[in-house]
Amino acid sequence: MKIKKVAVIGAGTMGAGIAGQAANAGCDVLLLDLPSDGQDVNALAQKGLDRISNPADPGIISAAAGARITVGNIRDDFNKLADCDWIAEAILERLDLKKNLYKKLDAVCKSDAIISSNTSTIPIKLLVEDMPLAFRKRFAITHFFNPVRFMPLLELVAGEDTDPAVMAVLHEFCDKELGKGVVPCRDTPGFLGNRVGCYAIQTALHTAFEMGLSPQEADAIFGRPMGIPKTGVFGLYDLIGIDLMSDVATSLVSILPDGDAFHAVGAKLPLMENMIANGQRGRKSGAGFYRIKDGEKQVINLETGTYEPAKNLNIPVANKAEKEGIIHVLEADGHYGDYAWSVMSRVLLYAASLVPEVGDNPVAVDDAMKMGYNWIKGPFELIDEITPDYLIGRLESELCVIPDYLKQAAGSSFYDTESSLKAREYGGGFADVVRPDGTLRFNDRRKTLTPVNANSEASWYNVDDVALVEFHSKANALGAGSMSILEDALETVASKKMRGLVVHNDAQHFSCGVNLNAVRAFFEAEDWDGLDAFLNHFQQTCHKMAVAEFPVIAAPVGLSLGGGFEVVLHAKQVICHANSNMGLVESGVGVIPAGGGCKETLYRWIDKKNGDVTAAAWEAFYALGYGKTASSPVHARDLAMLRDNDRYVNNRDRLFSEAMAAIADPTEQRDFSRDPIAMAGRDEFAKMVKWAEDMHAKGKLFAHDVFVSTEIARIVT
Template identity: 30%
Template structure:
């Protein structure tokens, strides 16, 4: 059957993808496309013997073993179709977007284009995934008619988890089609897009790799070791916690060398070119085959649980034990950016001087090259945030610390010969609109040095879907909320026009959005308000996570004073809250992203619907701290199993439906993604999954509004069958086998037995009817009973102290 092609003149819609190149990046790009529910064909060269698609097929099989997992669930790999250029070029005609992702060789890419170009549909887009090759030069291998539909699209590795995608047009690229592609990347694949100029290494790698080279050079100058530099340039500095040298190991020293070589060869006129050389220690490691994490050794090597660092003098690996100085740690802990940077600049401690030099270098380089590589300062800052995990981009830090003063310090270092280049700061830094505005980011937009103006954000409609997306320091606020009520625990609000004004949103203000008693009462109040004055209620947060569960720290003082009996009223309140959500007279939608654990999971499963970001990690994890779910989680699972039995095969044993819940809860399993949560049962197949985190509330509000308009009513309370004593005996037998086999501890067996007892309804006949009140009472008794046990108290205290479950 021939695919249906777009009508002449119809707008292009990207519904089917081909990826050419089944290497590491190509296969993972294909994986993320299928994560998003898009049909994808993965091409590679034809194998010389046997199955000609064996190369692509092997790459697809390997996706199941990779860590971090590129697939939401391993079974999604089966939905990627393997193909080869000899037999399947005709399949390209079915595809709206073809992404070339073969090795970074200009000649190989151009040869491939000549092979595939005749097979492409006349309206299809072709994009090259390259980290730095010239898109214009690549386009020279294409027929003239295809050049308008060609651009660069640089995914950062790993594609599932790294937000940044750089979009690089040529002069010939059709800007309308570029808008189509950006919209697709943002909404369908959940990516964060910046548009880069066609210059070597584009924006992210140009600035990011320069920053790595600067760190390595300044570490040499100040005589600082690898682990100390990683501590200084990691989370303390607002960057990825792996720092610099460990990040290089993770990326791969050969990959780093390739990007550096591109800078060396293609940027000979760069005034910083003298520092584009690969440090000798990196070259030596590459010669030895020590490429970092993928080969087991690089700057670091793991031996058992110990992490050893390379001693560059001896070539041996030795313990990594250097520590950051307390005075420098105190400077980095300072929350005021101006005070922090001033202290680093004025300190004489080598570690502080190193940090000032590193920041100065990236400020200097970013200012010098902004006009060459990006349309405006926003694009550069966002590339570093999204592509390299920096909390703030270089211009953001500079501006927050005091634009004029910091500019003076940089200029003085250049004059004194302490900077990596003698090139002065551009004129726009020291005078004119930026100087007067005291920074590059303003309410009017971000500085465009070519046009000498502050340029506003993109007006593409897809960005109107992003509710509460973070703004750069200095920019105008992005979200104007109308507060309905607010206290120390929660905030209830509505969105401004053109969003629906009759949908109430509720967000939590506690750390990690935990469910304190005050939050629980705030939820109940929000339901009352929604029923009285609104069409629907959405519970969700502007930032992750959705909720890390009950606020255990708030419970412990009560427990210490009065034991389990003092906690019982709070436990009752939690159960009352989830029942209030289930039977609310307006639709209640949970907008999930990040962790939804314990009480956060129990809250969400009792809502009428869930809208979940793809990266949602949901589960009932209470057994890890010696408890059972106590806020309706076990009652929900027992009822849900009965509902699934009624919908599926009513004559099948109830245990067949209950077992997956029992195993997931007893094992404290947490989903690896939203699709995995559907597999575990914490999300329904009908629940909505979105790929872009910043579209979550937009979609949730409209789903809630649609449910209200459809006349959706809450379910009527009714009893349901429970599995009873026979299923309980079976589950306990399996748990006993696990204990005897050493898979669970003696106390794990006790806790899991309580889970099984409540789920099955205890010692009753199979199929006995139970109502929610009866099940919730059993759940409460099990929770409070375990809370009174010394082993559970030991687990709780250990968890609160270390953040990790204690196995006793």
């Protein structure tokens, strides 16, 4: 069975997001909600569509995707479900409402339609206990994470009677078409992501209150030093919504068994109950644990409930742990070290205690935390980093009960990388980590490799006679070290006649641009020769990518901005993720792209304008001057940022394998040979300068913007 037409019932945040992702995959989508009083009976469904169509936070990759979504209501349009292949339910987390809906669906939907629920808490057994066997066979839980377009995790849960063929169809569709990292889960409370993730958040929250840490201090420790997003715990509460996170915690308390460790950290805190009552619900309300008032960032005092100016914290042990590993903050003296150990030791202990209840090895738990909560390493990968013996030793000194699965790793590890990536099975022994066909994560492969050359900013590896260049500085900002690694890889591929080169990483973002702190250091030192040398090397290295006599692939994910995008621009083919965001944004900080980006922008607009150099020069002038960015590969093609031979894939876990396949079959590669062009000339240059001066006179550009615009105009004309 092929899923071609999708219906989503419930147009809230999750339902609309699911509809948007199905439309992104090319499906026709019917989005239904309750009927509304007034002129627009479909107002609720339309509100959901409007939300995912917002350019500031798009849940769809293009206007064409949005056009595939039809809105309606469950009173007037319920019969339209009869020809849908998959119906996803995303209504309120109330068992009675869901059961009533399923009975109506059973009467209308075709016999082979797949039906699923987006529930995050209700066991599948309860959902379908009143339904006939034929319905139960085609029912599953498809638990997405918010925002649906950008969060890769999908937890897929089968019931006792779910047909394996139905699960296979859902798994393949959600993987290949929706682009999700599908994690099959057992029908256990909270499944995987929220079971561990919410426990970690609640533990960090309650411990901060108990130990007297401020929100800023807690977020500085329970954040980047542990390989967790910088929002930490209090910032994450604000991001998700304090009221919503409190409801999730309450829901988990209601469904987890009495002896579960979550109950110790699941209770509501008086300050937070007062905040919710006062409307301080996080970013969506303008105030939570943090707020911006009169341009000043403020943070709440957990003892008094009043706001104070936020501080610029500099915690050396946190900085060291972020660069060199979590062990440095776990072993630190003082309250920061105590907080880090108290929180993370319990989180790791909790994760280990869930095996074999939730699964027989660590892979699913680690995948869920990396894909659903953006952790760099999962709990068991973190245990391997600090070693199981270290964790067991400290826990035993505190008289903790050690779970059987953690004991089994004593003197060893949870993963074995000697020849191929293997994971420890409960009860003993290792088994290969198996991914779906076509899925290849570089993070998995890297564990079995040694870099050919590396520094603090980048590394390159020999992967099946292909040079794989990976940036790994903070935000993957590019400096002299990054470009020296890229240059070395290019030269080695040429000299040793390797098969080609791929620039890729499994981080959240490809590269946020050149390291501006390094550039600033040149200015402060008045080292103009050093600055010229750095920029020349950057530009020449990018140029070497373009003129290489072998396949060169850029396979970016997330943000590719500024200098990072200039690297992408010089690949002979770009195979990017569907959620890639790219552009040359240098003008926003008062500088000009210097890695060949201006030249590439002009050439690509000339191609798009069918050789009209003047029209192309103006498009390039606006693109570079405004620092335009593309929110998707489809948008990028419209802005002449991607060429016709460039393409995207929906699932980032398939990006690396697609890039390697393109090296093996380089027929889609496109070189950079171009005929000489007659530039637009002085008259167009003068018009551009006049435009910038007029915009300055109208108060829409600063004086320095005029200076930058003038130099951009000089380059493109």
